[in-house]
Amino acid sequence: MRNPAELTDSFRESGLRITPQRVAVFEAMHQSAGHPSAESIYQTVSAEMPSISLRTVYQTLNDLTEMGEIRRLEFGVKATRFDPTIDDHHHLVCDDCGLIVDAYIDVSGLPLADLDGFEAAGASVFVTGKCAACAAAVAEG
Amino acid sequence: MRNPAELTDSFRESGLRITPQRVAVFEAMHQSAGHPSAESIYQTVSAEMPSISLRTVYQTLNDLTEMGEIRRLEFGVKATRFDPTIDDHHHLVCDDCGLIVDAYIDVSGLPLADLDGFEAAGASVFVTGKCAACAAAVAEG
């Protein structure tokens, strides 16, 4: 993400006002090294600004996400899906209809050796895109 | 997953009783082509066995998961995480402590061409394993 000053400009350009709450979320997000949850950002910001509401944190994070400044790290489908197949395979997830298809993708080519001490046990690949049906629907217009 | 008859044996060996409800879930899961949600299995089974409760479906699916017969398709972390980095990168997820680390993995070697009409837009790789800290903790005993 860009720094708080740049986000400020970006918000202004989008016609959004610059409030201390938003700036605080910018900064908390910017200083965060990892992948914080909304709750975690809320904790951080609350330390300096006890009056801020969790609602506002969510709102600002969603604004940032919509503007493409940050990303949501999630699987996309809300409910847990149960997979009858337990062998080593991967998944194609349709962005349009949510269809999930098994795919046997060879991941042996992935460079998983030098990961700064992280001991890789396995890799799950989620390929996003359009399933055949949705791709056809788009083609038809 | 294995067929309902094999699951029956497996349950019996684990000291679990074979009930019509469990068998119905086995069959619904076995016949399912895709990646059903608990609710979807519940719908299917309910058609033949209207008295079955959603609670029992969840219970049986969890039993199957614990026994390694099926898998849960989920990201592992319950809450959405917000990622300050939006460039093209991937994630290492520690099985022990849940830490998420960015990783720049070259996925150009992944064979994403022939996916039965699925139009791949991108690929997200989640590498599971142990982070350096947790790996060290294990090594120490």
Add this chain to the structure above:
DNA sequence: TCTTAGTTGACAACCATTGTCGATTGGCTT
């Protein structure tokens, strides 16, 4: 047959997230 695991129903409760609504604050344009 008899023990007891399993199921049901009818709940409440969880957690993350979003909606609402009225009142108030304060950014920002004029």
Add this chain to the structure above:
DNA sequence: AAGCCAATCGACAATGGTTGTCAACTAAGA
């Protein structure tokens, strides 16, 4: 400096997926 209105707050309720509970009943398997 004034004033409009976006934004926030607080205090909820509500969502959806999942799990806990508990008492009563059913039925699996020894």
